Amino acid sequence: MSEVLLEAKAVAKHFGGVQALREVSLSIRRGEIYGLIGPNGAGKTTFFNCMTGLYVPDGGGFVFAGAPLLADAPHRAAERGIARTFQNIRLFGNMTALENVMVGRHVRTGAGIFGAMFQNAATRAEEAAIRQKADDLLHYVRIEERADDLARNLSYGDQRRLEIARALATDPKLLCLDEPAAGMNATETAELRELIDGIRSDGTTVLLIEHDVKLVMGLCDRVAVLDYGALVIEDVPAVVQKDQRVIEAYLGA
């Protein structure tokens, strides 16, 4: 099988007395769609937040693309190539859709204060490239006609798409989607599935947290199940689906 892109090594995190993550170890391979599922409160989002640097894990750590990830430096995670979306959409509401994606280019561009003040050729070229890339990405997620609308005025489904476009603007190696299908109807979910599949075919590895088990099982190459902060199983969907512990975790038997 192909090489490992992200490896979690015994990641632990607790909040007060609650053990949110119990030494979770898993590995995501380059080019796959990896699903992370589990009942509410199983620690999926906590895992995400540890990985993207929003939380500092109490134990263990991550190795990404061959080098360890530093904790407590979210901007550095993006720099390394980890982009994410949020469970409760976090867009820059009073900026236009286009500007939201342009902000996503921040980490791959370099114009500073003096570039902005003097508007030299390099800065203008960079700005045009940012704009072009943002336009392309809006096309890619098919919301190009909403480019000049404020992000807060977009429909729910379009906001999800915009968040994905913004994440893609950082040129990620690993795109982490936190419950992208939450609150979507069947048609929207089908479209989302197509989009995620497309992103993978274009060479980006995808980590997907999702409640919609059907979506996960149909889309993911491998799935990990968390329950009470511990990893239950990590395998291909067909095996995970039949696993007795997983069924128990979900049905609470």
Add this chain to the structure above:
Amino acid sequence: MTSRFFRSAVGIGLLAVALIALPFVAALGGQAWVRILDFAILYIFLALGLNIVVGFAGLLDLGYIAFYAVGAYTWALLASPHFGLHLPIWVILPIGASLACLAGVVLGSPTLKLRGDYLAIVTLGFGEIVRIFLNNLNAPINITNGPQGITLIDPVAFGSFKFSGTTQIFGLALSGPQKYYYLLVTLAILVVVINLRLQHSRIGRAWQAIREDEVAAKAVGINTRNIKLLAFAMGASFGGIAGGIFSAMQGFVSPESFSLIESIMVLSMVVLGGMGHIPGVILGAVLLSILPEALRYGIGPLQTAVFGKMLVDPESLRMLAFGLALVLVMRFKPAGLWPSPTRQRELAEAKS
């Protein structure tokens, strides 16, 4: 396209003529009015500097006047008989701007983890600390001359061309305040251009992103700490330059020019005019610096004309009118008198 270009060219031309003619119009009412005009532009300068911090990056700064003080005292110490130094403007202004910038970084680096009200309180404290330092740094070594302040400060001069006193140019007599006016307008235009360019740049977008959602900004790779520090440093540098010009124009500085009320005034200009919207901020600065003066000159004579004697001290009436204006604007135009189109849309939607 061409007609639009033509129209904006005409607009800019008219504005230029108005800006050039203004000090002569003001001089009809006496040189005092030219000085008021000078201060209005100085406040535009300050308000645009603070706008970077408050309007663009969304960081509430109540100690902004401290950077103005740093710039003013830098000029005062480097160009007055106090230390016997008389350095040229090319040397002092960059030093003043850098020191103010440094002060911004020193204040910013430990405090920028705080947000909203907490940041406001810390910056307020910082502003007061700077003022109290200036007040007390006359012993054991006399650096600032304490509450007496520093006098006989050199005016702005380019070579032998001094900005104080009257000069004859092309048969026109230009007074000191009129010359300062042209200097200040030039600088203010420069600041407006810099502000506009910053706003629509990679850095400007990062500031706005932080203002909107700091967590999301971090997640897309913005080093929020550094970018916020940058906003602080930029705003502070502008404050430092404005302070230097202030010091030279007045010929005198003392700590009482840099009290908390000054910080609040500049902040009010930004908020009243329209946070983050450059034309709005300019409007706010002009209104809040000229209206009180107009009241001061208008209310006194008006009272004597109507009642035959002075009933209320114009100074206290001025603060009353100022407070009332603030309340009214916040009640009826909460986004400011001239908000950015986006903010306007935002509020309209919030209402519907």
